[in-house]
Amino acid sequence: MQEQNLDLKKLRTRLKRHMEEAVPDARIDYCLTCGMCVSGCPASGIEDMDPRKFLRLLALGQDEALLKTDWIYSCTMCQRCEYACPMKINVGRFVYELRGMRPRDERPRNLQRSCDLQRESNSTGIPNEDFVWVVNDVLEEVIQEEPEWADLKAPMDKKGAEFYLNQNAKEPTVEPEEMVPLWKILHAAGADWTYSSKWWDGANYCLFTGDAEDWEKTVRNQAETVDALGVRYYINTE
Ligand code: SF4
Ligand code: SF4
Incomplete structure (x- = not known):
């Protein structure tokens, strides 16, 4: 892991702040990286993404990758990940927020x-x-x-x-x-x-x-x- 990723201020990026304000009980930093969410997710593996990886990118301040990924349109927002997650992290809710942050002309037509x-x-x-x-x-x-x-x-x-x-x-x-x-x-x-x-x-x-x-x-x-x-x-x- 690069040294800059260990700077907690740098990790609290625009996306993380947005999610913590918009999503009640966001719990981004509670993730145990256990992968339980991946097992039941119908969108796992699409666009080289899954809910665990999505959450890691969010927690580690990788805004650019998240703002670019079209995986958010493969996630069905079904909340299976939240059901399986021991920390009750709702990745689908973050996906919803991220979709709304896309400029209108960059959303699927x-x-x-x-x-x-x-x-x-x-x-x-x-x-x-x-x-x-x-x-x-x-x-x-x-x-x-x-x-x-x-x-x-x-x-x-x-x-x-x-x-x-x-x-x-x-x-x-x-x-x-x-x-x-x-x-x-x-x-x-x-x-x-x-x-x-x-x-x-x-x-x-x-x-x-x-x-x-x-x-x-x-x-x-x-x-x-x-x-x-x-x-x-x-x-x-x-
Ligand atoms: S809400 Fe999205 S990330 Fe979570 S299980 Fe459903 S498809 Fe996967
Ligand atoms: S199930 Fe929850 S704690 Fe485990 S990797 Fe997924 S989001 Fe993190």
Whole structure:
């Protein structure tokens, strides 16, 4: 180990300070280097990185390597590492922070684009009218082709319903028939539910870009819609 890495002031770099301020119980210096986190991590070995190595780079002040690595987009933020770690260090949480520190134009383009679209309406960018049209069209088809489901419903903007259901935007866009099984389950259970014709997208790509402000805006738009409909329970399908 080089002598400069033993200087504790030098080790408290920009990234380490950021993590210690942003992450409750960051415990960066508690790492035992035991490697338990590596064993269950689905991203171990990708981009020549794993959670133990990530944590060592952070603890040893190797900001440049961390700010450069694209491994942060392989980490699923599943928290298995935290579960396995004897010191309960949550590497996924550091990854989230690091993603948010990337300049927008250096984030994966498709991810950032989906988040940008979502802040406007939904992550695929299809007009809300198209979502409503697809839902009604698929419903009509099921009713016509499956007589046993002749009274199936897919309510839209139903005020005072008990459940609000959101929808992964990819389904109405590319595989609309995938929406039907859940409609059938809710129908068979006798649930009083509704979609909303706006802010209906259940995915939140802004979580994956690590941008808390965008993420919060997306969730707030949907929560306010649910409140305006007077719905009691919010079912997030993602
Ligand atoms: S949160 Fe990331 S680092 Fe931790 S186990 Fe999951 S993929 Fe691996
Ligand atoms: S499991 Fe925890 S203590 Fe062990 S190497 Fe991973 S982060 Fe460090």
